[in-house]
Amino acid sequence: MSRLRTIARRTFLIGSAAVAGGVAFGIYYVRRPTPNPLLADLGQGEAAITPFVKITGEKITFIVPRSDVGQGIMSTQAYLIAEELDVDPHSVELDPGQPHEAYFNGKIASNSLPFHPLDEGVVPRTVKELMEIVARLSGAQFTGGSSSVSDLYERLLHAGATARETIKLAASTRTGVSVSELGTEDGHVVLPGGDRIAYTDLAVDAANVDPVQSVDLRPHAQWRWLGKPHLRTDTIDKSLGLQDFGIDLRLPGMLHATVRANPGRGGGLGAYDASRARAMRGVRSVLEVKDGLGVIADNTWRAFQAAAALDVDWPAPDYPATSAEMWQVLEEAHTEANINSRLRDDGDVDAALSGAEIITAEYRVPYLAHAALEPLSATVLVEDDQVTIWTTTQVPSAIRDAAAEMTGLDAEQVTVNAVMGGGSFGRRLDHDYALQAIEIAMTMPGTPVKTTWSREEDMTHDFPRPLHLARARGTVSDGRVETFDIDSISPSLADNWFRRVFIVPPGPDTLLVWGAYDQPYEIPNYRATGYRAPDLIPIGSWRSPGACSNAFFHESFLSELIHEAGADPLEERLRLMADPISRGVLEAVAEMSNWSGPNIGPGRGRGIAFCHSHHVPVAEVVDVTLTERGIKIDDIWIAADCGTVFDPVNAEAQLVGGAIWGLGHAMNCELTYENYAPIQTNYHAFEGMRLYQCPRTHTRLAGKAPHVQGLGEPSSAPASPALADAIFSATGRRLREMPFNKFIDFV
């Protein structure tokens, strides 16, 4: 348990504030109270017990501030509160709330600090704690980095327990029965004789009692829902076709807009002729926005048609026009002057590489789009003294602040309504689409305007996963891997993204080498060096950033060395690995797949890979068959350890979904740039995995890790090297560049 958690728990005090007609409680955390944003809007007879629970005479509302883009975090937040509060999460209202410092994310910045994730030493611990306090003070509210459960679970369990004990105290005051004789179940306080009082009936009473100062959390063994299969709060609506997404929003008098921006990112707007577009049916206006033109119409399709009819000269942006030239920039950046980090340097790599027989390899991964199935959209209503935004976002506080700056209003006059998202995979950690929608709606004060991107706009104006190059050297002797030296070369993702929406954390860009420097192997001579290439096109966080590329490089090269050494890919990994939690997932995947080496019969192949990312070790084994028409992926076994699992059904979904994500993009996806823009602009050229290609999937969560960690990303990184390893086993051909279908067909 980190020192911060100890401090936080010790200072976890509950204070109260008297407000008209209700009661509210704030959580005091570290040295500074976090105000309760629910206090401002409380009505008569309403109680806001902690920033996460609000009770009125009619209903109970949970504030679930982490954005749901399909990873199921809305449901998990609700169950965490509900477990301690004793109320069915399907019976309460779930509200994402307004962006507020009470909902800060303390983990996302501290996780990017340049320390090994398994290093619990004084310096990393102290600096991480300081970074979490900075995050708290800045009030930055983020959903990302698989950080939601690790960052929030204690706060949500405490919120539920605090609310429960406070309601019991109110019931005790009303009935004269001592608190110790009161029980709770299904949203009711239960009296000794079995009579029940609904929580909603106690909302007013809660205003008149002293708040409960400290609460004990229940032992895991007493959990009713957590840790056991339970129904996600959004499953029923999503199965009946009743779930609304941001793109589905409809408001009275709403207009529909779209954007056509310079396909060259940041190239600005040249001369244009909008006369044909303006004359089209339903078009209300054509206006200039940042880097392009917006079209407002009375129907989305009409807006799309008019945008396509615009005649525009697009000035060239300030990066190379083609992928070939961009690769050249990366190759040329592989010089001493561009060294950004060397966060692992064990043994004496230079000495080990001199004189010995050196094995070398070079690996490449392309730009990749997020291409969430719901195209980006946002609806905005600008009025004299307020602006209201409806959209799916992982950074609501950044949208609020940007909207205030753009409109000249105060942050308090900006409302950001977070809406369920149809995927994201990191794309909605940027807010460019929402700022564009604000720009457009500002030209129509008083009228709500929904701005929707076409799929082509969405893929052309992504902040994709960066182009990434690796060069590796190593030695083997006596059947063992002796030396592993990897150079990882890419523009700085951290600098790109943090600069756009937050503050750039101190030190080197750790995302550049996530998955390369931080693996729990103990190779005698082991070095990982990050080279920062110049910025090219703007890049963003893509499911398992850094690790999604570096795991392919690191594990592929490790497999090559092990092959040269003549060792077993599993046994040699186990021999090199000291961390017991990581060993546990390797042993688990071996057991699940009946591992007996990579050779599983003629025309078939088996591969293995491991990656420790987002504090979660994951090992995967892939089996393939070489058919007459190409490679068929038969099975994938996935073993991981995220510690305590709150929702096992969704955890399995995340493990499987992440692995399919990793396999699908490795098979057939890339963004290739020509004339400053990607030539792949829709799913016909960027398919990912389809159902007929999907292997059988097998998962196991070991549950031995001491921490609670999220699972949205970690299983995606080891999938591509495991597939490449299986293809090598089946064909003898080592694929060192994605997508693999440039070299081999898939069925």
Place this chain on the structure above:
Amino acid sequence: MQLTVDGRDYEVDVEDDMPLLWVLRDELGVTSPKFGCGIAQCGACTVHIDGVPMRSCQLAVADVQGEITTIASLGTAADPHPLQTAWITHQVAQCGYCQTGQIMQAADLLALNPDPSDADIDAVMSGNLCRCGTYPRIRAAIKDAAQAMRRT
């Protein structure tokens, strides 16, 4: 022109070449068919026309001849289609954006083939893209629903 959607008649005044998807979503407020690609590559916009699944993003409204049904006609919370029950039991959805299209496509599969094999499911369902990777649960849910429908 006149359209019948989920048993309700509508009169719309739109261009002949407006895709049915945008008539449903922006003119009639029927938003369960989703916009994903606009070029019939993802299947999120799938609706039935006289019971036949169609990609509404690539279907000009003037070419629609027959009754349009969406997932609203398939089942409700009180009376769900066996596929919807299976989708809930297996907790198929992650983001859920593709799932109305998946279910509409699967409903046609089961209407024509009460006992689909793995290969049948692969053949019929591979035009519906899911970026979250719910395919293993889609397969399992279709098989469960097929079994439930054969029993009744």
